[in-house]
Amino acid sequence: MRYNVDAVREKFPVTGNCLYLDSGHQSPLSVDVKAGIEQFLDESLNHAGPKSAWMARLEEVRAQVARFFGVSASEIAFTKNTSEGCNLIANAYPFREGDNVLMLEGDHPNNTYAFLNIEKKGVEVRFVPMTERVNAETFRSVADERTRIISLSHITFHAGHKFDIESIAGFCKEQGILLMIDAMQSVGVTPMSLKEMGVSVMVCGSHKGLLVPQGLGIMYISKEVTNLVPPFLAAASLENPPADFIASRDNMALRAGAGSFEVGNYNLPTVTALGRAIELIESVGVANIESHLYDLGDRLLSHLDRMGIDLVGPRSRDDRAPHIYVIRLDADKWLPYFTENNVRVSPERDGIRVSFALFNTENDVDAFASVVEKYL
Ligand SMILES: Cc1ncc(COP(=O)(O)O)c(C=O)c1O
Structure with a gap:
């Protein structure tokens, strides 16, 4: 862990109410x-x-x-x-x-x-x-x-x-x-x-x-x-x-x-x-946020590989964003399922967009993978 993610997470009450993986759409508010x-x-x-x-x-x-x-x-x-x-x-x-x-x-x-x-x-x-x-x-x-x-x-x-x-x-x-x-x-x-x-x-x-x-x-x-x-x-x-x-x-x-x-x-x-x-x-540091987000992305990618699901965009850290992962799942079919399961993601042109922010954790990634696996 590159910073105290749990302490940051406490500042975002939404994390207690749903699995929020949609910061590429909009950020939930922090108490600050x-x-x-x-x-x-x-x-x-x-x-x-x-x-x-x-x-x-x-x-x-x-x-x-x-x-x-x-x-x-x-x-x-x-x-x-x-x-x-x-x-x-x-x-x-x-x-x-x-x-x-x-x-x-x-x-x-x-x-x-x-x-x-x-x-x-x-x-x-x-x-x-x-x-x-x-x-x-x-x-x-x-x-x-x-x-x-x-x-x-x-x-x-x-x-x-x-x-x-x-x-x-x-x-x-x-x-x-x-x-x-x-x-x-x-x-x-x-x-x-x-x-x-x-x-x-x-x-x-x-x-x-x-x-x-x-x-x-x-x-x-x-x-x-x-x-x-x-x-x-x-x-x-x-x-x-x-x-x-x-x-x-x-x-x-x-x-x-x-x-x-x-x-x-x-x-x-x-x-x-x-x-x-x-x-x-700044108290966390943008470089630390970026590294943390890339780590979450690597974890997501290994779950996707295990389940045989493709990533739409670039995969290497040289070309990919730290926090945005569009996964090749039919949005019409999957979005209602994610909504039923209290998972917030966005439909995109070629799949479902998962996007992380500084408050997301490895547990969030694993929880998302379990929800996907259950449906598969
Ligand atoms: C790359 C990019 N540009 C612009 C926007 C939005 O534009 P605006 O700030 O004008 O609403 C978004 C998404 O909201 C975006 O992802």
């Missing part, structure tokens, strides 16, 4: 996250602010998020979710007609639609087949001098691939292409030092590996990226919002950095909770 939301509710209920204190906390959490990713706070923006981040970038890039964007066939639709939507501006989206291993070579022969962005998931939701982002980043740097990753499935389960990874932009939500409810996203824009123009404007995007709340054309200078993409009020309850969640994750 609930306490964070309650802190905001109590403050609001009893004192209704002051908002300035909440905004100071927002900046503290921004700094915490920045440390978590090894970047500076000015490179972090809060968004609503992954889709918003993808759409902001698709509409902020100064494309010219005839430019192209490279994406993977079958990648998450929220990323894909953001770019398909700008085909009407004359931008071509080129799909590259998704193979078990995706790295610089995957894109080399498809990219040309009009390729402006490569956008892909870091970890896929539907089969648990983990792509070689560092290799793709090297290629992008060489070619002057902006690399954007959707880290919705990787944040919190695999270490992500964004500078070392070399990505230009990272977008994600927080309701899976970052353990908070839906509705709060994070966007990283490297300070080396200087050609993006925020497509929306509000007082929050400005360097000096007007104190008298009267908008003027003379006062439209943007805040420096990723904050210029922020508009309007923030999801303050969830921001408060995110601070608590990151404290928990």
Whole structure:
């Protein structure tokens, strides 16, 4: 055991009520996250602010998020979710007609639609087949001098691939292409030092590996990226919002950095909770979480081999996600059975998705295997 999993598990009461193997769908709440939301509710209920204190906390959490990713706070923006981040970038890039964007066939639709939507501006989206291993070579022969962005998931939701982002980043740097990753499935389960990874932009939500409810996203824009123009404007995007709340054309200078993409009020309850969640994750260590999840995956794979059940996605630790395992079982047949047996998993394109989180144990894996074996 790489950390005290039982102590972490106690913070997730859902583990006493069902066999929860669905963190790739959404994280159950921890008592820490609930306490964070309650802190905001109590403050609001009893004192209704002051908002300035909440905004100071927002900046503290921004700094915490920045440390978590090894970047500076000015490179972090809060968004609503992954889709918003993808759409902001698709509409902020100064494309010219005839430019192209490279994406993977079958990648998450929220990323894909953001770019398909700008085909009407004359931008071509080129799909590259998704193979078990995706790295610089995957894109080399498809990219040309009009390729402006490569956008892909870091970890896929539907089969648990983990792509070689560092290799793709090297290629992008060489070619002057902006690399954007959707880290919705990787944040919190695999270490992500964004500078070392070399990505230009990272977008994600927080309701899976970052353990908070839906509705709060994070966007990283490297300070080396200087050609993006925020497509929306509000007082929050400005360097000096007007104190008298009267908008003027003379006062439209943007805040420096990723904050210029922020508009309007923030999801303050969830921001408060995110601070608590990151404290928990950091107290355990993301590298420890990742190792633990890979160990659980190895245990699951040996059960599957024994029962003669195939894994849909990659198998080697070099190519697979630590926590997502899609197993070739007919979802129409098996999902009702799992539900009857109080096992929470997700139906996927090619089977049933089992996804682990920091609170899952070897016993959970064995319990899942026994449930499968009983039906077989
Ligand atoms: C890879 C990936 N991207 C994006 C999303 C969700 O997008 P959003 O945060 O916009 O709801 C998910 C799943 O919820 C996902 O697995």
